[in-house]
Amino acid sequence: MNEQxxxxxxxxxxxxxxxxxxxxxxxxxxxxxxQLEDVDLIAAEDTRNTKNLLNHFKIDTTQISFHEHNKVQRIPELIEKLKKGINIAQVSDAGTPSISDPGKELVQEAIKQGINVIPLPGATASITALIASGLVPQPFYFYGFLTRKGKQRNEEIEDIVNRVETSIIYESPFRVLKTLDDIRKVAGDDRQIVTARELTKIHESFVRGAIKEVKQWFVEHDPKGEFVIVVSGKKQVSEINVDNTDIKKEVQALIDDGYKPKAAIKEIANLVNKSKNEVYDIYHEL
Structure with a gap:
């Protein structure tokens, strides 16, 4: 039990x-x-990168490096300083600390030692991409970076594709095409997907559409910049009644979510074990 x-x-x-x-x-x-001005020390993922930020805002607070490769040595050191009354700010290179960045172990140890952990709200790529994706924003499932290869990666993609929630993945420009292809192999051609890159920068862009279309876009346009991939959730058979009125509603719901009519009809036909022609006729009946 811990009350802060x-x-x-x-x-x-x-x-x-x-x-x-x-x-x-x-x-x-x-x-x-x-807050960066007021604390006694800044624990930064990359002190050189953070120095540029501090210079821009004319902040002269002392920094100490804290990253994935020195965390075992650094955490006891930082905890000892906190216990002595030193206020410390933790920052990553970009975005919110601990989200796909170092930090969670320091937070866990601070809580264990009875040290107050105070979060500030602010920039995070996942939510920024989600709210502009046009896909259903809640519930959503944030995964972050996939394992690069092997059985575990395949299991991660399988899990994401079969979730009913909208899912969010981070990816580098070097693996975007492979990741889109891997998702397509499990989800099929028509699952709705959105890629967001270079968020909040001058080259910010979104590509929205069926996964086969998005993949083709990046075959023809070289991926550049850091990516967030937002994947629409999977419809569940149990959610759909085979009553014609409900089938029409479900097709329309997918269209409203960004599916093209043909793809929406195909998706619902698969779920209710009817032919595409049957669902087409049901959707278009007067």
């Missing part, structure tokens, strides 16, 4: 989790700037 009252007096220092811009420096909040 974040802003009451505490003999220890506090660990502040501060999001940083995912592209546009104006993503930075007033509170985040003030």
């Amino acid at each position: 009252k974040s802003f009451q007096d505490n003999s220890f220092g506090s660990l502040f989790l501060i999001p940083t811009p995912i592209g546009n420096l104006e993503d930075m909040t007033f509170r985040a700037v003030r």
Whole structure:
């Protein structure tokens, strides 16, 4: 049992989790700037990268490196400083700490030691992509980066494709085509998918459509920049009544979600064990 009252007096220092811009420096909040000025120390994933951010906002707080490769050594050191009353801000290179970035182990240890962990809201690529995707925004399932290869990767993709929730994946430009192809092999040609790249930057762009169309787009256009892939959820047979009125509603719901009529009819036909022609006639009947 652990109750935290974040802003009451505490003999220890506090660990502040501060999001940083995912592209546009104006993503930075007033509170985040003030907090970086006020803390005693900034634990940064890459001190060189964070130095550019601090210089832009004229912040001269001391930094210490804290990343995946030195976390075992660094966590006890940071905890000891917090116990001495030193306030520390943790930042990653971009976005919210601990989300596909180092940090969760420090948070866990701080909580274990009775140190207040205070999160600030701010930039995160997953939610930014989701709300502009045009797909159903809730419920959603955030996965982050897939395993690069092997059986585990195949199992991850299988799980994502078979979820009823909208799913969110992070991907590098070097593996976008492979990931789209792997998803297509499991989900088929017509699952709706959205790719978002270079979010909040000058080259921000979204590609929306059936997965076969999105994949073809990137065959013809070289993928560049960091990607968020948003995958629509799978319809469940149990959700659909074979009554004609309900079939029409389900087809229309898929169209409203971004499916083309032909793809929506095919999807529902598969789910209710009817031919595409039957569902076509049901959907278009007066």
